[in-house]
Amino acid sequence: MNRSTKRRSRTPDIPNLSELTEQVEQSFFEVMRRPPRDGDRLFYWSYCYSDAEFRALMIATMLRANTPQRLIHIFDKTGFMVSKEGYKRLTKDEKEEIKRAGLEYDALDQQGQENVYKLSDYEEMGTEKDDPLRNALYIFGNFIERNVNSGRHTVDVQRFVCAYLLVRTYRIVRAIFRSQKYTTSEEALVLVRSLYEIYCKLVYATRSKRNAKYLLDSDFGLSSGVYEVLVKDGKTKRHILVNRRSGKQIPRTRSFYEYISTSRFSEDRELFEVLYEYLSSFVHSGSRHIASTWIDNSTGFSLTHDNDENLKVFVLMLTCLISSMTMQGILSLRNISEVSRWDISLFCFATRHIVMESAVPHGSELEDLFPKMKARAAVLPAKVKRFITRP
Structure with missing residues (x-):
């Protein structure tokens, strides 16, 4: 040998x-x-x-x-x-x-x-295919890698801001996905609120390059050193930023309602009126949920809860709906690959069907919210074009 x-x-x-x-x-x-x-x-x-x-x-x-x-x-x-x-x-x-x-x-x-x-x-980590958040994470991640990081398209201010907001969306959806086993649905809704706020900003940024530039300056101006907080008559005006070189002032007072009001869908504004207040009630010290934590007249407050299955399903559905709305919004950008258009259309189509066919128990605190969610789902893409297999 x-x-x-x-x-x-x-x-x-x-x-x-x-x-x-x-x-x-x-x-x-x-x-x-x-x-x-x-x-x-x-x-x-x-x-x-x-x-x-x-x-x-x-x-x-x-x-x-x-x-x-x-x-x-x-x-x-x-x-x-x-x-x-x-x-x-x-x-x-x-x-x-x-x-x-x-x-x-x-x-x-x-x-x-x-x-x-x-x-x-x-063996502890599975790869089940039945969680729609996996699909959402794939679409967001693949979109960034294919349409932004690939170098095929010029990344102007608007595309940069939208891509950054998509990265934030991806990370929050992943946090919701990973927290499902370890936290209650009420706690997960705190993350959903952050997800919805990003969507409001994305709506504003996709409407014009000027809007995107405002978000870039107001959100990142201080950290980049281009802007500083206005000081007038010895008093700090934290709601106004000043460009260090040009002296131009920009406000920092625009609300999420102002952002969502620029949406081309009237359903967005109608949904905001009920959804943002509902999500904020899990973050701020309102009394909306006090009855569910007060055990009886003598025992006091419960600090932990078992996951309510109905609310758990709602968190998943709402996360998918906001993800679909975000995906629909980025389709307005130019030079989106055919692959991304297919993936987005398919996810939006599936989410639309699920939300439209869902119902809530009579007397639930979600009864007022669901009709607005269904109205917004109704304007998601309703058809999926045949996928083009050419390179």
Whole structure:
């Protein structure tokens, strides 16, 4: 036997990679209802987790596919999961990184510590496809990567502000998604309020570049050092900012109602009148919910609650509705990819159907709110165009 046949291959080669890829692509299609395209993340749920958590999920996937421990170790240390063909396209430094990880595993192998990855260590995190917030997170994340970070389009002030607000939307939706198991619905509605406030600002920013510039100056002017708080007659006027160079003054007194009033949908203004007051009641010290926390005439206040299932469903529905409204708003921007238009239209269509078909128990405090939500859902995209499969 010659030397070359004795030598252990240093090139990663995942068994049944084509079969694993086919399974992942099928799972992607079942969720997004389209084939994956260039620039898509095949693991659509990757946007739900941090990099470390995603890596753990990938290791679990590889273990289920009976991937050799050596290749799992290489992926864990380098982040690369490639076939021989993919390996050829890597840079010299990337190949060296993979080689070092392989040698590190060989040393563990010689010490009898080769089976270091066990599926039982990664079973807690699931990849269920039935939570619509996963789809929302995928669409927001994919939109940013495809339409803003790709470098294909010029990022002017308006596009920058809208993209920033989308990033904030993505992070809040992810916080709501991740908090579902560990917090009450009332506490989650505090996050929903922040989500809705961002939508109000996005409505304002998408109406004109001038509006976007105002948000940029009023929200970021102080931190960037371009603006400072007005001082007049020795008194600080914190509601007015002054440009350090030009002396131009801008107010900081515009309300969320002013932002939402610029919407092209009258349903937005009607929904705001009931929804913002309702969400704010979970943040400020109003007495709206006092009856639900007062146990009886002698015991006092309850500090914790079991999750009310009806309210839990409402939080999910409201989060999806506001996400859909946000998605609909960004379609007004120019140069939106066909992939993003499809994903957004599909999510809005599904959300519209769910909200329109839902009902609330008679006597619920949501009875006044639901008709306004349904009216807003009625102006979400009602049709989904056939997806164009050309590159």
